[in-house]
Amino acid sequence: MLRALLVGLGAALLLLACSSRGVKDLESPAGKSGDEYQATRYSQSRDAAPLKHLGPDDVIDAVPRADPILVAGNQSPYSVNGVNYEVLKDYRNYREQGTASWYGSKFHGHETSNGEIFDTYGASAAHKTLPIPSYARVTNLDNGRSVVVRVNDRGPFHGNRLIDLSYGAAVKLGYMEKGTASVEVEALNIAGVDDRRDAPGTHYRFLQLGAFGAETSAQRLQAELQGFLQTPVFISEVDAGGKLLYRVRVGPVADSDELALVQQQLLDEGYSQGQPLP
Numbered sequence: 001m002l003r004a005l006l007v008g009l010g011a012a013l014l015l016l017a018c019s020s021r022g023v024k025d026l027e028s029p030a031g032k033s034g035d036e037y038q039a040t041r042y043s044q045s046r047d048a049a050p051l052k053h054l055g056p057d058d059v060i061d062a063v064p065r066a067d068p069i070l071v072a073g074n075q076s077p078y079s080v081n082g083v084n085y086e087v088l089k090d091y092r093n094y095r096e097q098g099t100a101s102w103y104g105s106k107f108h109g110h111e112t113s114n115g116e117i118f119d120t121y122g123a124s125a126a127h128k129t130l131p132i133p134s135y136a137r138v139t140n141l142d143n144g145r146s147v148v149v150r151v152n153d154r155g156p157f158h159g160n161r162l163i164d165l166s167y168g169a170a171v172k173l174g175y176m177e178k179g180t181a182s183v184e185v186e187a188l189n190i191a192g193v194d195d196r197r198d199a200p201g202t203h204y205r206f207l208q209l210g211a212f213g214a215e216t217s218a219q220r221l222q223a224e225l226q227g228f229l230q231t232p233v234f235i236s237e238v239d240a241g242g243k244l245l246y247r248v249r250v251g252p253v254a255d256s257d258e259l260a261l262v263q264q265q266l267l268d269e270g271y272s273q274g275q276p277l278p
Helices: 003-012 034-041 166-172 215-224 257-268
Strands: 079-080 081-086 095-103 123-125 132-139 146-151 161-166 181-187 206-212 233-240 243-252 276-278
Touching: 079 095, 079 181, 079 233, 123 233, 132 166, 146 161, 161 166, 161 181, 166 181, 181 233, 206 215, 215 233, 215 243
Parallel strands: 095 161, 123 146
Antiparallel strands: 079 081, 095 181, 123 161, 132 146, 132 181, 206 243, 206 276, 233 243
16 A cells, blocks of 8 residues: 555656756757657656655665765756856855755666766765765754765756755655655765865776676777777776676876866766776
8 A cells, every 4th residue: 555655656746856867967969859868868757756665764874985076977067957056165064954855766777967876765865066976964854854865966956955865865754755855954074085086095096997708898898998088998807706807997097187087088978987996
């Protein structure tokens, strides 16, 4: 009964709940209208609660860590629907109250604004101006419940909403049926985060773009990447549980600025930003 109620509410609360999309989601490829692009990107035309039942105790707080804040997802200023936004350069001690909504199954499994994969059952969020990734404690002002979320997407760009939470985070705060809630958002200050640079003490020198069981697949990706990157692209072999894998890596890079430049070039050409490696 509860599952059926949640599914029905997910469709009925379209206007109340999730309207967040990453900034890059709002930019259609040439020759396609925004509606055409969204129709091909998402399997659902409307958002809804997932079919899987989820209780507050099933949702685990995001664990803050000193992630480097790179170019992906942090273009500033940026414009959506004719409104300009600036990503906060100093978000320490950020605290604001406003309206939270949620987004769910339509976006599950798709990329967020910095290329991460959205998990509607996890504890994540979209925010218009907090750096990506960052962490925040969100508190429901009506019932006192709180959740720590990882901010990895841009939005919400609907009405005067302050933050869009994953469906899982909304369940933990107890407002998934209502669709919106009055919340307080407090950014968490994480030791070791240097804005748009690597975490101090960790120098990322390589980017891994994929690991393949077939060497020909790795060679194909290597050739594609080397066609537009100035930084060397190489294949590294590794034994993974008795199976030989061929890893495609880019580097070494001299510093965090070059790393950010390479990641931006990859994104511009339609590739993922890769996994930074020391």
